[in-house]
Each structure stands twice: as structure tokens, then as C-alpha cells.
Amino acid sequence: MIWLIVGLGNRGKRYELTRHNIGFLVVDRFAQKNGIFLNEKRGGAQIGRGIVVGKGVLLAKPLSYMNRSGRPVLKLIEELNISLDHLLVIHDDLDLKVGQIRIKKRGGHGGHRGVKSIMESLQRDEFMRLKVGIGKPEDPEKTEEFVLTTFSHYEILILNESIEKASKAVETILLNGIEKAMNMYN
Numbered sequence: 001m002i003w004l005i006v007g008l009g010n011r012g013k014r015y016e017l018t019r020h021n022i023g024f025l026v027v028d029r030f031a032q033k034n035g036i037f038l039n040e041k042r043g044g045a046q047i048g049r050g051i052v053v054g055k056g057v058l059l060a061k062p063l064s065y066m067n068r069s070g071r072p073v074l075k076l077i078e079e080l081n082i083s084l085d086h087l088l089v090i091h092d093d094l095d096l097k098v099g100q101i102r103i104k105k106r107g108g109h110g111g112h113r114g115v116k117s118i119m120e121s122l123q124r125d126e127f128m129r130l131k132v133g134i135g136k137p138e139d140p141e142k143t144e145e146f147v148l149t150t151f152s153h154y155e156i157l158i159l160n161e162s163i164e165k166a167s168k169a170v171e172t173i174l175l176n177g178i179e180k181a182m183n184m185y186n
Contacts, residue, residue: 002056004082005030005170006045006073008091008114010066010148019134020147022163023090023114024061026132030167031059043075053175058082066114070121077122087127088173090166091115092147096133099158101166103173103182104129128178132166 007027008020015021031038036050036059045060058080062072077087091114096102106126109116119125135155137146151159165185172181 001086002058002080002082003086003088003174004058004060004073004076004080005088006060006062006069006076006090006118008066008069008089009061011061011063015148017150018148019151020066020092022092022132022134022159026090026130026163026166026170027059027061029163030170033167043079044072045076047076053171055174057174066117068117069114070117070119073118074121084122084124084127088130088170089115089118089127090130090132090170092134093131094134094136094143094147096131096135098133098135098151098155099162100133101162101169102131102133102186103169103178104131105178105182128173130166130169130173132162 005027007023009015009024010020031048034050034052036048038046038048038059038061040047044064045062048059050057060076062069064072091112105128108125109119137143169181169185172184
């Protein structure tokens with residue numbers, strides 16, 4: 001059974017290193033560590049295939065904007081007949097500090113429009129999530145602007161560690177299952 005590991009973000013140079021693109025950054029690091037090249041386009045996503053800890057994986061970065069991530073994810077699931085218990089979505093989380101990660105089996109979207117789009121397209125919430133903290137804006141009214149900002153120099157030092165930790169958490173999920181990963185990383 002193939003695992004579909006989706007990193008959420010926005011395409012384009014303008015958004016490349018913004019807080020909202022942390023899912024893309026984790027997928028890129030995971031791909032680099034495991035010799036996977038994201039050099040194919042399929043189902044509205046940039047994808048790469050490989051074997052990691054003996055499991056077949058398909059890494060994907062939707063080419064739609066964040067708020068429309070659901071359609072490419074649904075297309076990949078349908079085209080490749082992927083079970084929802086083998087779907088892992090990696091995304092940013094405002095409620096976690098920069099550097100924190102959290103793994104969940106399922107749940108609501110928590111206001112994250114990319115996750116909401118996936119839930120609406122799948123008509124289910126039964127997929128795993130790996131949340132990576134990006135911090136919160138001081139002014140809650142400025143959340144939309146905040147997620148599209150880059151990290152401060154200080155945050156980048158922490159961010160590199162959290163991206164590495166998230167990448168290792170993905171390996172743990174593949175090798176030992178989500179329960180073990182949750183016990184190790186939450």
C-alpha cells in the first residue's frame with residue numbers, strides 16, 4: 001500500500017519561504033533526505049515517488065493555492081487508489097509555537113483553509129496530520145497577512161530544527177505507526 005504524504009503551501013517564488021509554506025518545506029527536506037525527486041506533475045500536484053523504510057511513498061505538493069488543496073489531493077487518492085489511513089497531510093499551525101510539531105490521527109480543520117479544502121473534497125476528516133508551529137500574530141486581525149510573512153532570523157534557527165524533527169516524525173509514522181509517532185513527538 002502506497003503512502004501519500006502531502007505538504008501544504010502556496011506555489012510561486014513570492015510564497016516560497018513564508019510561514020504558510022511550512023508543509024512544502026518539510027516535504028522538500030524529507031525528499032532530500034530520502035533521495036526522492038519531486039520532478040513529476042500528476043493530478044494537479046508536483047510529486048515524487050520512492051521507497052522509505054521499506055514503504056512505497058508518494059510525496060505531493062499541490063500546485064493549486066492553499067485554499068484549493070483538496071482537489072489535487074482527491075485526484076491523487078482516486079487515481080492511485082490510496083486508502084485514507086495512508087494519507088498524511090503536513091501543514092502550518094498558528095496555535096503551536098515555532099519549533100513545535102504535533103501529530104493527529106484525524107479531527108477538524110482548526111480554521112486552516114487548506115485542511116478544510118481537503119476535508120470538503122474527501123467529505124471526511126479521517127486522515128493523519130502533522131502540524132508544524134509557525135507562531136501567532138500579536139494582532140489576531142492580521143492572521144491572513146501573518147501567515148504570508150517570512151520567519152525572523154531567530155525563528156529560522158528554530159525552524160530548521162523543527163523541519164528536521166517533522167521529517168523524522170514522518171519516518172517514524174511509516175516505520176512504527178502513528179501511535180508511536182504521537183508518543184515520541186507530541
